[in-house]
Amino acid sequence: MKKYDENVVLAIVLLLSMVLVAVDLLTTRDAHAEYGDVVINKYSEAAGMRPVVFPHWFHRVRFRCKVCHADLGFKFEAGGNEINMLKIIDGEYCGACHDGDLAWSVENCDLCHSGAPGTPTQVHESTLQKLVAPTGGKATE
Amino acid sequence: MIRIVSTTSTLAGSILLLAFVCLASTAVYAEWQTLKEDGLHDPLNPALQWLQNPGDALGRMPSDSAGNKVDWVRAFEDGYIRPRSSIHGEAEVKQLDTEIIMNDTGSLPRVMFPHKPHTRWLDCENCHEQIFKSKAGATPVTMSKILEGEYCGVCHGAVSFPLTECNRCHSVPLNGTAKSQ
Numbered sequence: 001m002k003k004y005d006e007n008v009v010l011a012i013v014l015l016l017s018m019v020l021v022a023v024d025l026l027t028t029r030d031a032h033a034e035y036g037d038v039v040i041n042k043y044s045e046a047a048g049m050r051p052v053v054f055p056h057w058f059h060r061v062r063f064r065c066k067v068c069h070a071d072l073g074f075k076f077e078a079g080g081n082e083i084n085m086l087k088i089i090d091g092e093y094c095g096a097c098h099d100g101d102l103a104w105s106v107e108n109c110d111l112c113h114s115g116a117p118g119t120p121t122q123v124h125e126s127t128l129q130k131l132v133a134p135t136g137g138k139a140t141e
Numbered sequence: 142m143i144r145i146v147s148t149t150s151t152l153a154g155s156i157l158l159l160a161f162v163c164l165a166s167t168a169v170y171a172e173w174q175t176l177k178e179d180g181l182h183d184p185l186n187p188a189l190q191w192l193q194n195p196g197d198a199l200g201r202m203p204s205d206s207a208g209n210k211v212d213w214v215r216a217f218e219d220g221y222i223r224p225r226s227s228i229h230g231e232a233e234v235k236q237l238d239t240e241i242i243m244n245d246t247g248s249l250p251r252v253m254f255p256h257k258p259h260t261r262w263l264d265c266e267n268c269h270e271q272i273f274k275s276k277a278g279a280t281p282v283t284m285s286k287i288l289e290g291e292y293c294g295v296c297h298g299a300v301s302f303p304l305t306e307c308n309r310c311h312s313v314p315l316n317g318t319a320k321s322q
Binding site (some may be wrong): 032033034035037039050053055056057058060061062064065066067069070071072074076096097102103108110111114115116117119123124125126 | 150173174176178179181182183184186187188189191192194195198199208209213222224225226227228229234241262263264266267290295296298299300303
């Protein structure tokens with residue numbers, strides 16, 4: 001019941017290995033931010049603020065994915081959520097927690113707006129980022 | 142499509158090569174970077190000192206070879222972390238403990254999708270019916286789509302363990318039963 005042509009599967013496996021080797025060689029020399037860190041920079045720099053860095057590792061220690069991605073409605077897409085400060089102050093998105101009660105409040109601009117200038121919206125170390133732009137980032141904007 | 146002479150030894154060879162690549166990459170990235178040096182944060186931001194460095198938190202958890210270098214499944218199971226199920230504490234969580242074997246893997250080991258570790262973190266609606274149909278075999282999943290960030294690749298390759306870890310998904314030998322973890 002073999003559905004795949006052996007040659008096709010082999011080609012895929014070989015191609016994958018070659019891509020991964022190339023990706024590895026290219027990224028070894030780069031800076032290595034934490035896996036899953038999301039940079040959000042649709043509006044920040046244009047408005048004179050540093051890009052936002054959202055650390056998944058820090059938040060998943062405290063909350064299950066469902067809290068943000070089901071209950072609060074964050075879509076699974078870096079830059080895909082039209083977040084701005086009005087909404088945050090209104091208690092949406094980051095503001096659902098960063099309200100000075102559950103977590104420190106919006107006055108702490110530099111804790112969220114902490115990215116290096118010029119960093120585009122991206123998920124750091126995502127496979128896609130490695131495949132598409134091995135030396136830079138996956139710019140969705 | 143590239144034509145390659147089909148012999149078992151080239152297949153075994155490429156799988157070995159992949160295994161090597163995965164091992165090599167872990168050797169290079171054995172340590173967590175500090176925020177100051179990670180290339181993502183602005184080192185001139187004075188507030189950086191108030192943020193936690195990943196190594197300070199992740200270094201104390203069950204270790205893994207890829208991604209955050211944390212075995213998140215075990216960290217949760219063994220109580221190293223107790224992530225909340227709602228903003229304000231505990232809410233009822235829908236759980237499911239079934240496994241789905243996916244057979245269209247050519248000559249690679251079959252894929253076993255376990256609901257249990259997923260429903261601990263995620264809600265059914267995070268996957269059904271947008272990413273996956275709730276019917277075994279109904280979703281047209283392929284590896285190239287996954288590598289493009291669809292299906293399993295929505296999370297694996299961005300936040301959950303990365304796609305370099307072939308054997309964690311391809312865990313069921315062609316003529317055998319699921320490897321127990």
